[in-house]
Amino acid sequence: MxxxxxxxxxxxxxxxxxxxxxxxxxxxxxxxxxxxxxxxxTPPFVRQALIEGLGEVSQYPTAAGLPQLRAAIAAWVERRFGVRVDPDRHVLPTAGSKEAIFHLPLGILDPHGDRRAVLWGDPGYLVYERGQLFAGGTSDPVTLAHETGWRLELGDLASRRLDAACIAWVNYPHNPTGAVVDLDYHRRALDTARDRGLVLASDECYADIHPEEGPRPPSALQAAADDLEGLVVAFSLSKRSGMTGYRCGALVGDPDLIRAQRILRPNIGTASPEFVQHAAIAAWGEDTxxxxxxxxxxxxxxxxxxxxxxxxxxxxxxxxxxxxxxxxxxxxxxxxxxxxxxxxxxxxxxxxxxxxxxxxxxxxxxxxxxxxxxxxxxxxxxxxxxxxxxxx
Ligand SMILES: Cc1ncc(COP(=O)(O)O)c(C=O)c1O
CATH class of the missing domain: 3.90.1150.10 (Aspartate Aminotransferase, domain 1)
Structure with a gap:
């Protein structure tokens, strides 16, 4: 074993x-x-879309997902964050964000290279570490603290830690603390990641779960604007749309990182069934x-x-x-x-x-x-x- x-x-x-x-x-x-x-x-219109999407014949879903689903995700990103992304180059539907987080290192990490570590915040979602370890990498948890708002400040880390890592995961709004960051935080994190040649992976599965008053949590995509190099963001319908059981999420970001996942994923066979993708199209397309x-x-x-x-x-x-x-x-x-x-x-x-x-x-x-x-x-x-x- x-x-x-x-x-x-x-x-x-x-x-x-x-x-x-x-x-x-x-x-x-x-x-x-x-x-x-x-x-x-789960909202009734989402359940209805799933039922209507259930055809007589059900074939293997593709790694790239239905084009209408990629378009629905891109349209939500534009409505929510004001960032335009190309559904075909920047968007990959996933079977929830957990599997996407777990599998991301398989498309990035060279298990024989010298940059094998993942940086992630402790306390945090343990899958960042687990995906990296199962892909043959190492884990370098960064201690977060109440005093600094549970923020993982990449720029404050020692050079040797940044040089040994290939991925840095950040997660705001944050599980487990519920901490949030502003857009400047994302700009700093992306600058440091690009400077040091590591991938900034931002888990934003709680982007739509926030108090109604005050600013909405920003996305690292806004910091990148029209150049997504070195950035990948994970989104999810689980919490936004009450669809934990459906398993629907997305990766959005650097076209090379998305392409790596598209090449990888047919080997695994992980994708939401197409009737679930129809439910996801409905959910991403509606905000109320x-x-x-x-x-x-x-x-x-x-x-x-x-x-x-x-x-x-x-x-x-x-x-x-x-x-x-x-x-x-x-x-x-x-x-x-x-x-x-x-x-x-x-x-x-x-x-x-x-x-x-x-x-x-x-x-x-x-x-x-x-x-x-x-x-x-x-x-x-x-x-x-x-x-x-x-x-x-
Ligand atoms: C921080 C964080 N990321 C990702 C996930 C995975 O969510 P899902 O796979 O349902 O999209 C969770 C689930 O609780 C989470 O807390």
């Missing part, structure tokens, strides 16, 4: 997971804020459902933030995405998560996203608005009765 499977497969919080599973099996109703997989229904979904997440966000405020629980980041990132009362994220679990509320200990997540917890605003109200009431009572650690 590939030793990586043993090494990466063991989850650091097995005891915590076991306890959650035991409680669920005992029929204890749980308020589960752990996995970022929302329960709001995304506004409505944001409204629901923002309502949940307000309920929990109001409670945190009253309880004196300190929040960091949490400016966009449907995640709230808060400091563990008492300082120990694992102990606090376990104590919360005993009250039937599941939050993710920050260390699940890398060592720099210690001391913090992530809440994914996944339960319904009612579920959020119930969980907050339980939590408030637990603090009042002194059964949660770290609340004086």
């Amino acid at each position: 590939n030793p990586l499977l043993e090494r990466l497969g063991t989850y650091p919080l097995a005891a915590f997971q076991d306890l959650a599973r035991t409680m669920a099996a005992e029929g204890v109703p749980l308020h589960d804020f752990s996995v970022g997989d929302p329960v709001e229904p 459902h995304a506004v409505q979904r944001r409204g629901v997440f923002n309502a949940k966000r307000a309920i929990v933030l109001d409670f945190f405020d009253g309880a004196g629980i300190a929040v960091s980041g949490s400016a966009a995405t449907f995640y709230l990132w808060f400091a563990a009362p008492g300082g120990d994220d694992a102990a606090y998560a376990e104590a919360l679990l005993r009250h039937r509320v599941i939050a993710s200990p920050g260390r699940a996203f890398g060592p720099a997540g210690r001391g913090w917890l992530r809440l994914a605003l996944v339960p319904s608005v009612e579920g959020c109200k119930e969980a907050v009431a339980i939590w408030r009572d637990a603090i009042a009765s002194g059964t949660l650690p770290g609340h004086d």
